Amino acid sequence: MSTTPHSTAGVAAPLPHGGHGAAAQGSHGDQGHGHNPDLAHHFDTPVQQFDAGKLGIWTFLVTEVLFFSGLFCAYSIWRSLHPEAFMYAHHYLDTKLGATNTVVLLFSSLTAAWSVRCAQLNQKRGLVVCLALTLMCAFGFLGIKFVEYSHKLHDGIGWGESYQPHNPKLFTTLTPSGHYKGGKYVSEIAAERGLAVAGVPYADLDVPGKLAIANELRTEFLPEPPTVRTFFSIYYGMTGLHGVHVVGGILVYIWLLVRALRGRFHSGYFGPVDYAALYWHLVDLVWIYLFPMLYLIH
Amino acid sequence: MSNTHLHAGDAAHGHNAIAHVASIKVLVGVFVLLLILTGVTVGAVFVDLGALNIWIAMGIATVKALLVAMFFMHLAYDRPFNGIVFIASLVFAGLFVSVLLLDAREYKPNVDSYRALSPLVPSSSN
Amino acid sequence: MSFQLPIALYALVNQAAQAPAPREANLIFPVEASTVARGLDDVFYFILWVSIISFVIVIAAAALFVLRYRAREGHKEEKTATHGLGLELTWTIIPTILVTIMFFAGFKGFLELKTAPQNAETILVEAQMWKWSFTYANGAQSDELVVPLGRPVKLVMSSIDVLHSLYIPAFRVKQDVVPGRYTSLWFEPILAGTYHLFCTEYCGTQHSSMITSVRVVPEEQYQAELTELANFIDRLPPLEAGERVFRMKGCATCHNLTAETRAGGGPGLGGLAMNASRAFVDGSSGTVDEQYIRESILVPGAKVVSGYPNIMTPYQGRITEDELRVLIEYLKSLTP
Amino acid sequence: MAFTTPAAPGATALASQADNDNYLKHGRGVLSWLMTLDHKRIGVMYLVAVLTAFFLGGIFALVLRTELFFPADASNVGLFLTPDLYNQMFSLHGAIMVFLFIIPSIPAALGNFILPVMLGAKDVAFPRLNLWSFYLWCIGAVFFLIVLMQGGLDTGWTFYTPYSSTKSLTAVVPALMGAFILGFSSIFTGINFLVTLHKMRPEGMTFFRMPLFLWGLYATAIIQVLATPVLGITLLLLIVERTKNIGIFDPALGGDPVLFQHFFWFYSHPAVYIMILPGMAIISEVISIFSRKHIFGYRFIACSSIAIALFGFFVWGHHMFTSGQSPLAATIFSALTFSVAIPSAIKVFNWLTTMYKGNIVLRAPMVYALGFLFLFAIGGLTGLFLGTIGTDIHLHDTYFVVAHFHYVMVGGTLWAFLAGLYHWWPKMFGKMYSERSAIVGSIVAFIGFNLTFFPQFLMGSQGMPRRYFTYVPEFQIYHQLSTIGAFTLFAGLLIVAYNLIHSLLKGEKAPNNPWGGATLEWQCSSPPPYYNFHEQPVVGDPYDLDRVQWDPKVGGYVDRPGYVPTVLH
Ligand code: HEA
């Protein structure tokens, strides 16, 4: 950890002005003689530069972990103080979609890790392929998220103020272990009973109308725990923040792909590929926890 | 690592002068393991073990996290310090979450006694 | 100032339970008017002494060195040891011991502050922007706190809007009042008199006006005042009763009795009956009558006089019909 | 003139280079500054920026102090402010001073300039990130200007919910965004320093041969990296709480305001050590050099910095003793709070021992260092009254607290900052300043400071609550003393400012090593060349002051010819 690369320029020997002297030391062979274009002037050797970048990105990941920790904290407190809200609300979350997204992210992690290997081994085509695959997975993930979000928002299940469920699931029984059972969407019930307002059937009603019917029906079923709204705040907060990170990852990978196509990376210079992969793996790590925490409540 | 010579030649046979190269076997192997574990978590949900479920799920998640960190993120071969740095983040995040959880549970009664008298209006009915 | 180290130490070692005579107000503290005050002050004085002594050591040493070793003709520095475990341990261990004593002393005081006696007289406190209201066992209400001398009192507190904090310096007690939960504190007054009661958690515009007083009175007078408070509306002429409701409900924090606006508050209420019409923020306007005043008290948001923010707390459900009746009478009686 | 060993070939050539090629002359025009990646120029830009913020915050302070000269009259009309305006004054004062001034002051301004040079490196590890950090600061500052234009901020710098999330009518969201961005600026500085110190130390400089200033910055970086992200998420949650009512902090929706205070202080307590650690580190340098003595207890001072950084994470609850936090938590936090006092005590006593039998030169930096010792001791010791639960119940949210944190932040950090500024000024700008007005300024400021804040201890313990627009009559005398003091302090600082500006314009040329320091920054010319060193500086014991000797010809210190460094142990 505290070992420092030796400036072969040596003690008290004058450096050529402009400061690429030490750089020359680090990079025989690779680029031929002297000046190494991939080495920033203030580093002595590519190894030093790479290690610095690596420690830098790891430190950045540390800040990311603590950034997310706030939401994990809110989650665990609400989960332990208001389990009922979670028991009720998880019925809205689609485990299948969640699981699919998990697999997508895991695969993208594989390709990301592979892209590093390719860069290290000068496999330029492999690198491009891996980066491209990673990107595609990222888009896929967002696509699935979009489907999930739009379904909820369509039923008025937003966060904060926009939590106005006009097509909520209603439950008939509560098991001793606190599980809500016999869930049915208002839309279904309305369809079965052919409910309507002023002759307009539920399906064709505007939002206020649907809300009216929903509130109407609520009285017959189990009451909704008051902090459900907070659950969805937390759900959107966590998945949303994670989504923002995915978007960030996409930007980074587009940039990498461009440079890879230009053949900028090679066994002597692949830092950015490695760092981006590390970041992407962290995004994956976070999701590895979010999935059971949000989608697998039972 | 001290000053190393980089020969593009090194790259040819699965080896790089600057950093360790993960073998395809390891990468794919880890990926498969991750898939299996994901399957297990989803499966575990359908056996109701009450409070135990969440801990099982978290346990499996942690194993998966470890796999990713050790192999995909190279921690297994990396400078130990990078690992230490990462662990530090988890330790402090843990401190943060656990202390707040402890306090929240401690003062819960004051909140509940108040809620008993003036309950929250269920959010959706507004 | 009577902070002799021996006294302080003594009080720490043996329980401050059989409390010595309370100290008079001095440069550091107000009078020690509750049972816990004396003990807590002793802790303070103990820390104060430790601090003064270590401060003097530090500064004296620094001054001495500057004088003895200041750069001047013919003076040169001497090589001395660059490290010494012995010294380091000394100035690690001694402070450690001292702060450990501080912690336990403070902790003991804290326990006293947190464990209210069973027989404590309970008074309900409701805080709102920006007034206190106290409700007593017999249902009587007041805007200043009246407590019996020599009897433990427990305040059970809640807030209807934001954080507030109830602070009585003379009793050395303070507790935040948190919306959405109950918090409580207790004290036993040992000196009759009137003391400050401050709000010490920032709560907006009138935070610094959210102050009232605590009156410590003998037991029988306490009982008398409670019964008097409980049914003053029936006994007093409407205007007097209304004037008291006006104070009780804390209207004075935001409204002047004259026509001019109170800084950071609402319209002045002087001459309400006279000025027949008012313009509202929504552009509309209306005439001041019984009904209008009534509405402005119960649901102030309904008609907000233009030029003022809509910040008043609705009194719907916070004021009885009788109170409202006399209050309106009183308001109408006000001259500009 | 560059320090060169006669042996070195072309020494003269290099020397002449040194004269015309320093970082100030290297590249001209505004753009060459705004686009620069040079840590020295970024440091200088930061210096200008934070001093501007300091000035602004100070003006707000003077305004609120003036208002407090008299209490408001019967119908609550103040001297010249309304209650709302007063509340905005202290909120903006606090927020600007903390987020825009004191957090970046020493690390980002002085640290940026000195760290790489002290390290014998050409730059920090990530120069581009460094520039970004500065521009994030600027963006954050812009947000605070927006706040000023959009009706100010009246939540206090602590943004407590639910007032900040539901009731406040001021521009809370822009302020939160500003603080959020400033947080990332601070994080980037932290990452940069951490990596630089790990990966760019020259041959022979192990961790335990690093100058203590670098140890201080290292400890600071640890806190910046571990604590600041939590501030980020806290502010983010508060923003959505205010805009979308997500119901995490708002009790009306089942949220928990005490939770917010936990979130906030988890960052903001460690943050106070972001403020003081670099200051202490400067003091360690100054006291050793100006006592012409090897620092005493190097390892203890170094480790105590780390200890403070880490312990600092376990005590945040001491800001919440009366908040409705559980007694259990309160007790734990009180106990842990004292753990931080010990390493601080260790530092203080090591500094004293360093002065023992020294040859104490009372130049400006040393005068400020002594002032620091005096003021920080008071500030720190009063922290003990607050750390003790029983007594804090009475003192919390009174002026006693206000006095405490001004003694540590102004008397501590600001004094150390000025000590460092005077210490490195010749190196940074190659100009000397007037010693006399420097001393005069420090004395005036010292008197003014104590006059401002000592009375606040007294009125505080007598029960004067903080954040009060007006007050009950018995506190008037203390408030008036305090206000008078504030203006005296202002005068002192004006002298400081004048002196420094004057030195820039008219100051005589500074030698490379005016004070006889043995750390590497004194081995390069003043101001340093663009790449800091024309030759690898010789790494030795940073406190082995015998390496250098006074040279009347240069008017500064130069290497002692043929000096054999004491063997490093
Ligand atoms: C530079 C910033 C800084 C520093 C260094 C400190 C240092 C300390 N602070 Fe302070 N503090 C603040 C900035 C700082 N604080 C701020 C800004 C607030 C208020 C925030 C707000 O509410 O707005 C605050 C508030 C605050 C509180 C909450 C008060 C309240 O709101 O009720 C507490 C309580 O424990 C506290 C304690 C301490 C302690 C124990 C130390 C210790 O680290 C001090 C250690 C130093 C010494 C002990 C002195 C040196 C040692 C000697 C002279 C030798 C002798 C020593 C012994 C015998 C032990 N501080």
Ligand code: HEA
């Ligand atoms: C670094 C932090 C810092 C600094 C330096 C100061 C400096 C000062 N502060 Fe403040 N203060 C806080 C941080 C700080 N403060 C915080 C966090 C709060 C809490 C806010 C809240 O409650 O939310 C607070 C609150 C606070 C209060 C309490 C308000 C209340 O509770 O009602 C008061 C009252 O007297 C006060 C006064 C002062 C004064 C007189 C100064 C003086 O020292 C100011 C002197 C400085 C100047 C007048 C500027 C002069 C500058 C130049 C001339 C240029 C400088 C250039 C060079 C030196 C080269 N401050």
Ligand code: CUA
């Ligand atoms: Cu109520 Cu401040």
Ligand SMILES: [Cu+2]
């Ligand atoms: Cu603190």
